[in-house]
Amino acid sequence: DHGFHVRYRMEASCLELALEGERLCKIGDCQAGVSFFEAAVQVGTEDLKTLSAIYSQLGNAYFYLHDYTKALEYHHHDLTLARTIGDRLGEAKASGNLGNTLKVLGNFEEAIVCCQKHLEISRELYDKVGEARALYNLGNIYHSQGKNIGCIGPHDPGEFPEEVKAALQEASDYYEANLIIVTELGDRAAQGRAYGNLGNTHYLLGNFRKAVMFHEQRLLIAKEFGDRPAERRAYSNLGNAFVFLGEFEMAAEYYKRTLQLARQLKDRAVEAQSCYSLGNTYTLLQDYEKAIDYHLKHLKIAQELNDRVGEGRACWSLGNAYTALGNHDQAMHFAEKHLEISKEVGDRSGELTARLNLSDLQMVLGLSYSTNNSVLSENQDADYGFHSARSRLGRRRSMENIELVKLTPPKVQNWN
Amino acid sequence: PLASRQVIELQSKVVPSKQILHSDNMEMEPETMETKSVTDYFSKMHLGSLSYSCNSKRK
Numbered sequence: 001d002h003g004f005h006v007r008y009r010m011e012a013s014c015l016e017l018a019l020e021g022e023r024l025c026k027i028g029d030c031q032a033g034v035s036f037f038e039a040a041v042q043v044g045t046e047d048l049k050t051l052s053a054i055y056s057q058l059g060n061a062y063f064y065l066h067d068y069t070k071a072l073e074y075h076h077h078d079l080t081l082a083r084t085i086g087d088r089l090g091e092a093k094a095s096g097n098l099g100n101t102l103k104v105l106g107n108f109e110e111a112i113v114c115c116q117k118h119l120e121i122s123r124e125l126y127d128k129v130g131e132a133r134a135l136y137n138l139g140n141i142y143h144s145q146g147k148n149i150g151c152i153g154p155h156d157p158g159e160f161p162e163e164v165k166a167a168l169q170e171a172s173d174y175y176e177a178n179l180i181i182v183t184e185l186g187d188r189a190a191q192g193r194a195y196g197n198l199g200n201t202h203y204l205l206g207n208f209r210k211a212v213m214f215h216e217q218r219l220l221i222a223k224e225f226g227d228r229p230a231e232r233r234a235y236s237n238l239g240n241a242f243v244f245l246g247e248f249e250m251a252a253e254y255y256k257r258t259l260q261l262a263r264q265l266k267d268r269a270v271e272a273q274s275c276y277s278l279g280n281t282y283t284l285l286q287d288y289e290k291a292i293d294y295h296l297k298h299l300k301i302a303q304e305l306n307d308r309v310g311e312g313r314a315c316w317s318l319g320n321a322y323t324a325l326g327n328h329d330q331a332m333h334f335a336e337k338h339l340e341i342s343k344e345v346g347d348r349s350g351e352l353t354a355r356l357n358l359s360d361l362q363m364v365l366g367l368s369y370s371t372n373n374s375v376l377s378e379n380q381d382a383d384y385g386f387h388s389a390r391s392r393l394g395r396r397r398s399m400e401n402i403e404l405v406k407l408t409p410p411k412v413q414n415w416n
Numbered sequence: 417p418l419a420s421r422q423v424i425e426l427q428s429k430v431v432p433s434k435q436i437l438h439s440d441n442m443e444m445e446p447e448t449m450e451t452k453s454v455t456d457y458f459s460k461m462h463l464g465s466l467s468y469s470c471n472s473k474r475k
């Protein structure tokens with residue numbers, strides 16, 4: 001029977017291609033994996049469960065490759081197929097994956113509907129593992145949603161709007177519910193993830209003590225597993241929380257461990273971030289020499305990675321630290337660089353800050369150089385549209401508030 | 417004296433402690449995706465799905 005033989009060969013090669021795709025994705029080569037899965041789809045199969053598995057893996061591969069539109073498309077195909085063949089478990093999984101993808105795309109409402117479906121079916125099937133995972137995903141969606149609302153629109157300094165707090169509280173509730181189940185199941189890895197994100201949620205809610213407690217739990221589990229990236233994350237998050245508790249020495253210790261691990265893991269971007277955090281922490285400790293040392297390290301890596309935004313931030317920080325040390329020439333140098341980069345990257349608030357810093361510095365330098373008619377005093381004439389130092393200061397203050405709202409969690413106002 | 421007073425003033429306002437705090441680098445735990453495999457069904461049936469679809473085709 002020729003037709004049967006052809007069909008059999010096709011089914012077999014579809015499977016072979018899919019298996020190769022799975023193998024490649026498992027070893028982390030999602031790009032190559034995608035090619036094999038797509039070839040498998042081309043060959044086709046009459047077995048809808050196999051096709052569903054291929055769609056699902058294509059969706060995940062595209063997700064890891066950050067092609068979320070494609071990921072959405074395939075998870076959607078998978079969901080339709082799972083429903084068609086009445087595969088409840090498959091439907092639950094497809095819904096969860098669709099939900100996660102929608103979350104990344106910022107469509108929180110639909111993401112919640114999908115992940116609720118994942119939760120609902122898992123409960124119906126008495127699938128504790130699935131239930132726990134759905135709860136974790138829901139926590140992640142509410143967390144993202146809270147952060148997302150928190151970043152846009154003007155609101156009172158230091159206080160997140162009620163809806164942000166509500167979303168973060170919801171996230172916390174879901175993580176706690178997840179934690180109960182995974183603890184019952186003895187799934188330490190999942191516990192680690194829940195602790196980490198609970199810590200981050202409480203950090204945003206301004207519950208810094210709680211955040212520390214959860215990140216410490218996360219750290220413990222990371223060490224248990226020898227999971228160094230997770231260990232590094234925990235150190236960094238602990239550092240952040242201690243900054244807000246005003247315990248800068250502790251923060252510096254944790255950031256140093258982050259830096260150490262970032263170097264071991266050869267992650268230059270994280271190394272740069274750690275140096276930046278350390279620079280800021282030493283500024284808070286008023287140890288400006290050390291602050292400059294770390295900010296210069298950060299600057300070097302930012303330049304190496306062609307990260308102009310990071311470079312601008314480094315210049316701004318260096319300008320401040322040199323000003324604090326009274327080294328106004330160096331301060332001028334970095335303020336000028338900060339201005340140049342802010343203009344280049346279109347950072348309006350950075351540009352304004354840089355101009356204000358420059359005019360302040362020029363004022364000081366003008367006074368100290370008043371006897372020797374320095375070149376710098378020429379710059380004193382530069383008029384940036386502000387009439388007096390007083391109004392300049394007023395503007396500076398209001399801008400600080402904007403920065404503060406954008407970048408810091410709530411309750412920071414009560415912090416010092 | 418005026419200059420040095422100016423310097424002190426500048427010093428204190430240039431480094432507002434709160435301004436340099438940043439929370440953007442908060443590090444989240446990885447997402448978990450649900451996984452399926454072609455061997456999920458396949459292993460249970462020892463190529464059952466293959467022969468099933470082939471048999472059904474022949475009928």
